Amino acid sequence: VFASTPGCAETYAAIFSGDDSLPRVFEAFGPTVGLNMFFLLFRAGLAACHDFSFMWRAAVGSFVLVYVPAILVARFVFETAISFYVAMYLPHFVMGALFAHRMWGHLKKLAHDEPGPWTQHMRRSSSVRMSFGGEADLAGGASRGLLDGMGEEG
Structure with a gap:
């Protein structure tokens, strides 16, 4: 057409x-x-x-x-x-x-x-890690996740 x-x-x-x-x-x-x-x-x-x-x-x-x-x-x-x-x-x-x-x-x-642009981000994200909603101390401390300690009397 x-x-x-x-x-x-x-x-x-x-x-x-x-x-x-x-x-x-x-x-x-x-x-x-x-x-x-x-x-x-x-x-x-x-x-x-x-x-x-x-x-x-x-x-x-x-x-x-x-x-x-x-x-x-x-x-x-x-x-x-x-x-x-x-x-x-x-x-x-x-x-x-x-x-x-x-x-x-x-x-x-x-x-x-070797370090690069990702280094600063990796340092920030590795300083506090999430473990099932909890935090882990990378300096050798124990990880305490959301399910850790369930059923324990406090």
Whole structure:
């Protein structure tokens, strides 16, 4: 129905045919999704390591140094749908590479039991442990859980 109207045929042809068409954008879709999956994997790894300060600095830097120039080039140089699509995901690719490099360093530190962004969190969480709702003293004291001492006369 849409393409059968004479006034709409030109718009339909521009979207689905020609050099700057929707099918051309889908040529970049697969590689983009694949690279974005690596970005998500490394981002999750850095979050697990509590490296949030690096993540926000990388995100701000990527926005200023990658996205802004890429979107300006897409708009004023190429003006194609695929250039806008690539510009939109280019910061993810750059952050994926940065996050992968950073995660590699964290893995080496973890393998050698060296401190990292996770160290402060681990110290806080290990100073008081919950044991069935109770607290444990890691300095050698006894653990007193919720079920410990049930039925004892006090």
